[in-house]
Amino acid sequence: MYGAVTSTLSKMLTSPCIQRVRQHMSVINWKTANYGCLMLKVRLCHSFDQSMDLTNGNYPASTVHSKRKYRSNSSPNQMASSQVNHILKANEYSFRVTGYEGRSGGSVVGLESNILASNSPSEDRRSAATCLQSRGMLFGVFDGHAGSACAQAVSERLFYYIAVSLLPLQTLLDIEEAVENDRPVMPMLQWHKHLNDYVSMDAGKLYFNSLRTYWQEHIDLHEDTNDEDIPTALTNAFKRLDNDISLEAQVHFGDPLSLCTPLRVALSGCTACVAHVDGDDLHVANLGDSRGVLGVQEADGSWSALTITNDHNAQNPDEMQRVLSEHPSLERKTVVKHDRLLGHLLPFRAFGDIKFKWSSELLNRMSEARPDILSGNEFAKMVPSNYYTPPYLIAEPEVTHHKLRPQDKFLILATDGLWELMHRQTVVQVIGEHLSSLNWQKPLTAVSFTLGQMQRLLQERKSRALSALEDENSVTHLIRHALGSDGFGSVDPRRLAKMLSLPQDLARMYRDDITIIVIHFNNPVM
Numbered sequence: 001m002y003g004a005v006t007s008t009l010s011k012m013l014t015s016p017c018i019q020r021v022r023q024h025m026s027v028i029n030w031k032t033a034n035y036g037c038l039m040l041k042v043r044l045c046h047s048f049d050q051s052m053d054l055t056n057g058n059y060p061a062s063t064v065h066s067k068r069k070y071r072s073n074s075s076p077n078q079m080a081s082s083q084v085n086h087i088l089k090a091n092e093y094s095f096r097v098t099g100y101e102g103r104s105g106g107s108v109v110g111l112e113s114n115i116l117a118s119n120s121p122s123e124d125r126r127s128a129a130t131c132l133q134s135r136g137m138l139f140g141v142f143d144g145h146a147g148s149a150c151a152q153a154v155s156e157r158l159f160y161y162i163a164v165s166l167l168p169l170q171t172l173l174d175i176e177e178a179v180e181n182d183r184p185v186m187p188m189l190q191w192h193k194h195l196n197d198y199v200s201m202d203a204g205k206l207y208f209n210s211l212r213t214y215w216q217e218h219i220d221l222h223e224d225t226n227d228e229d230i231p232t233a234l235t236n237a238f239k240r241l242d243n244d245i246s247l248e249a250q251v252h253f254g255d256p257l258s259l260c261t262p263l264r265v266a267l268s269g270c271t272a273c274v275a276h277v278d279g280d281d282l283h284v285a286n287l288g289d290s291r292g293v294l295g296v297q298e299a300d301g302s303w304s305a306l307t308i309t310n311d312h313n314a315q316n317p318d319e320m321q322r323v324l325s326e327h328p329s330l331e332r333k334t335v336v337k338h339d340r341l342l343g344h345l346l347p348f349r350a351f352g353d354i355k356f357k358w359s360s361e362l363l364n365r366m367s368e369a370r371p372d373i374l375s376g377n378e379f380a381k382m383v384p385s386n387y388y389t390p391p392y393l394i395a396e397p398e399v400t401h402h403k404l405r406p407q408d409k410f411l412i413l414a415t416d417g418l419w420e421l422m423h424r425q426t427v428v429q430v431i432g433e434h435l436s437s438l439n440w441q442k443p444l445t446a447v448s449f450t451l452g453q454m455q456r457l458l459q460e461r462k463s464r465a466l467s468a469l470e471d472e473n474s475v476t477h478l479i480r481h482a483l484g485s486d487g488f489g490s491v492d493p494r495r496l497a498k499m500l501s502l503p504q505d506l507a508r509m510y511r512d513d514i515t516i517i518v519i520h521f522n523n524p525v526m
Helices: 002-012 016-022 027-033 035-047 081-089 099-105 149-166 169-180 204-220 227-251 262-267 317-325 360-369 424-439 451-468 474-484 493-500 504-510
Strands: 093-096 108-116 124-131 137-145 189-191 269-278 281-287 291-297 303-307 398-403 408-414 514-521
Touching: 081 108, 081 474, 081 493, 108 124, 108 474, 124 149, 124 514, 137 149, 137 408, 137 514, 149 189, 149 204, 149 227, 149 262, 149 269, 169 204, 204 227, 227 262, 227 269, 227 281, 227 360, 227 398, 269 291, 269 408, 281 291, 281 408, 291 424, 303 424, 408 424, 424 474, 474 493, 474 514
Parallel strands: none
Antiparallel strands: 093 108, 108 514, 124 137, 124 189, 137 269, 269 281, 281 398, 291 303, 291 408, 408 514
């Protein structure tokens, strides 16, 4: 053994500095006295794919080991793993459904969500709530553009409009009577929010008055809702909220210093993907290019993705045809340019964005009346080019109904920031395998095993659980893979750290805001 060591060392110990050391001690004694230093240098040789300096001897790594070279997992300037985890977990949220929520949601046993910003501040929002005076649970992700004002308003208001649309007529009468007589009103929703989820306080009275007008109209029309009308209720809620956003911008200017004045809300925009779950009935209302995808576990334990929604953009031929058919043939070359609506907007359906909905006369009057608001907006020119037959943009969602099956384990709602980085099948695979790994960490039940069976079982449990050690929240685990994937199913810590440490002005060039909600159903994962 000493002969092998001496042979290896003799190739390394050629520098003048090392030669002087060798004059005073034998090779073996030198090795013993400086074992820690030597082994550190040898490890460095194995860690870096580059030449190294051993007391200014400039020995290449191949001198120590000519066949294997490794890259370091860290660098002096790399973000520490604790910093990475802090960023990834700052906005993660988990909720376990129990008690009343369990009766209301039926199939839902819990939810997990997270937001990772690219813009500063993030233009994405998320919402989750239990319907208290009707049935079901609501979940939604909202992708803002031209600022966060519209996404903020919609994330706070849309679920109330949906709740009103679903409430029986008698309940609406009771609510109106209580409001009229200044009596307490039973809440419509129980919200499930992270502490970091911002709540706007600027326009609460305005928002309440608009919502009250909506339920008063339901009462006047003697409209009642049954289970078969859920798609209609969702559609009406979307369209009515967007209409109220437009009307409020024309009548209530608000404080010009506020970030959420009615006009700011209407000038910005947002897409929305909302799920309503009641028992085994799943309805998803989608507006824009966020997506809803089901995670399905097959009989053999493998995972597959079932897309519930359609994107509303130029990549969808049916949506492209819809937009073109709503305008004269003379506009065929200008309605969609470079895959964008009028050459500006990527989604073909959205809340807000009044510059694609109002008449040019109304837009010009608003521009003249409120130059203070428009100067800070990214759409400085109020009327787009080739603006002849508005509206070009609609807020009518596409509603899909799905009957939940035993193999449907979870639903993913996510803004396009996720889907730009990962294919839907990969997303489902990552979450499904993570859930399986978490299940394998649970204590064993009272079952008889032989010693050999127990050893094999423990080894399998260990290998399955390794990937789940860092993240209990499956959404955080998914974002970790989305940013740090090495392309082979694992996370490259260096890539992840680099993606999270990009300067603000560069981060948006590599990725969008990412917002994800995963709804877990009461069908156990195998």
